[in-house]
Amino acid sequence: MAAAEVAQETVLIIACGALAREILALKRANRLDHVALQCLPAELHNRPERIAGAVERAIVRARPHYERISVAYGECGTGGALDRVLREEKIERLEGPHCYAFYSGLDNFTGAAQGDIDAFFLTDFLARHFDKLVYTALGLDRHPELRDQYFRHYSRLVYLAQSEDRDLLAKARGAARRLRLKFEMRRTGYGELQKFVAAL
Amino acid sequence: MTDSDELDLNALGDAELVAQMHDDLYDGLKEEVEDGVNILLARGWQPYRVLTEALVEGMRIVGIDFRDGILFVPEVLLSAGAMKGGMVILRPLLAETGAPSVGKMVIGTVKGDIHDIGKNLVSMMMEGAGFEVIDIGINNPVENFLAALEEHKPDILGMSALLTTTMPYMKTVIETLQEKGLRDDYFVLVGGAPLSEEFSRAIGADAYCRDAAVTVETAKELMHRKHNQPSEVGS
Numbered sequence: 001m002a003a004a005e006v007a008q009e010t011v012l013i014i015a016c017g018a019l020a021r022e023i024l025a026l027k028r029a030n031r032l033d034h035v036a037l038q039c040l041p042a043e044l045h046n047r048p049e050r051i052a053g054a055v056e057r058a059i060v061r062a063r064p065h066y067e068r069i070s071v072a073y074g075e076c077g078t079g080g081a082l083d084r085v086l087r088e089e090k091i092e093r094l095e096g097p098h099c100y101a102f103y104s105g106l107d108n109f110t111g112a113a114q115g116d117i118d119a120f121f122l123t124d125f126l127a128r129h130f131d132k133l134v135y136t137a138l139g140l141d142r143h144p145e146l147r148d149q150y151f152r153h154y155s156r157l158v159y160l161a162q163s164e165d166r167d168l169l170a171k172a173r174g175a176a177r178r179l180r181l182k183f184e185m186r187r188t189g190y191g192e193l194q195k196f197v198a199a200l
Numbered sequence: 201m202t203d204s205d206e207l208d209l210n211a212l213g214d215a216e217l218v219a220q221m222h223d224d225l226y227d228g229l230k231e232e233v234e235d236g237v238n239i240l241l242a243r244g245w246q247p248y249r250v251l252t253e254a255l256v257e258g259m260r261i262v263g264i265d266f267r268d269g270i271l272f273v274p275e276v277l278l279s280a281g282a283m284k285g286g287m288v289i290l291r292p293l294l295a296e297t298g299a300p301s302v303g304k305m306v307i308g309t310v311k312g313d314i315h316d317i318g319k320n321l322v323s324m325m326m327e328g329a330g331f332e333v334i335d336i337g338i339n340n341p342v343e344n345f346l347a348a349l350e351e352h353k354p355d356i357l358g359m360s361a362l363l364t365t366t367m368p369y370m371k372t373v374i375e376t377l378q379e380k381g382l383r384d385d386y387f388v389l390v391g392g393a394p395l396s397e398e399f400s401r402a403i404g405a406d407a408y409c410r411d412a413a414v415t416v417e418t419a420k421e422l423m424h425r426k427h428n429q430p431s432e433v434g435s
Contacts, residue, residue: 048394075364075394077394078394079394079396079399080396080398081396097363097364097365098364101365117312118314138273138274139272139274139275139277139278140274142274143274146274146277146278149320150317153314153315153338154314
């Protein structure tokens with residue numbers, strides 16, 4: 001990338017890899033040429049205790065090169081560790097516990113939480129990578145008998161759709177079938193993520 | 201593997217058999233673990249010895265490798281399933297032979313949360329360590345915890361949550377215990393992926409337990425303290 005282009009990017013979003021497509025789409029839609037995106041591996045969600053450290057290292061590396069940094073993570077099960085890092089660094093993150101909440105809209109999600117107790121959520125990202133990040137990561141490809149241990153208390157798979165994509169819809173339906181859960185779709189769009197990116 | 205390659209567990213000496221059972225537990229081989237348990241019992245081993253030396257020790261190794269990132273959740277679940285197979289054989293025998301009880305625990309997942317994999321592992325490991333465990337399941341409002349405490353009079357209350365949105369309910373349970381003047385009657389242990397020691401302290405629990413192995417060690421330590429320094433209980 002040419003030096004002149006680098007100089008134009010004064011704001012950095014450090015984001016979970018699960019949000020990469022959506023943030024890039026919002027960046028394009030809002031013509032945010034001054035915003036750069038750096039993603040950390042989405043697989044960190046399988047070891048949430050490592051998220052805060054990874055974000056902190058990314059901030060330290062990026063700090064000299066940007067006027068402003070934002071973090072596109074929810075709390076993401078870090079047990080408060082991510083918020084401690086961000087308080088120290090005086091950096092804001094996406095509000096809410098996780099991407100299901102900020103895609104749904106925080107008020108909607110909090111209100112529906114008890115009613116959704118039996119719901120296993122997929123986003124576009126998880127629908128796209130269901131095989132690798134859910135089915136294989138949980139060992140269900142090798143040991144389908146573990147299905148009940150993971151999912152016996154769930155009754156529905158709720159697909160929170162960010163986009164209108166027939167292929168993803170089919171994948172999400174297929175995921176529900178393989179997990180033997182009822183299928184439900186809610187078209188959320190980008191929810192709070194849209195406001196977060198547009199405000200940069 | 202062909203039939204002729206299969207290991208004859210009966211042909212192994214006790215020490216070799218126990219080592220093989222540790223391997224079989226590690227590999228999640230339920231039938232082999234059940235066979236091993238039956239062979240040791242047939243050789244005159246006390247059920248409690250089979251439990252501690254073959255099963256619990258095997259799961260301890262599994263726990264270490266899980267903690268260190270060598271094993272992952274699916275493998276641990278398979279190991280746990282294998283141990284469960286052994287426990288089904290041993291449980292009635294342990295009851296008959298009056299195996300020592302280290303203490304009693306009521307454990308459950310809190311209201312709004314249906315996740316129970318971690319809780320189930322803790323229940324099994326605690327039982328393996330000699331605790332009597334009353335597992336009240338998932339999605340428990342405070343009333344369920346209070347009723348179970350009243351009925352079973354345990355030493356320890358264990359609460360589990362997987363969700364950032366449900367873990368604050370642990371505080372509700374602890375505050376209710378405080379209001380009713382019951383808090384000091386129990387050790388309160390909390391666990392679950394999004395929790396931390398800081399959270400545990402903030403809500404007034406006695407300890408945060410990162411995993412099943414830590415829960416067992418913490419529970420034993422607390423029981424030891426209770427028996428040796430009764431005046432400090434609950435302090």
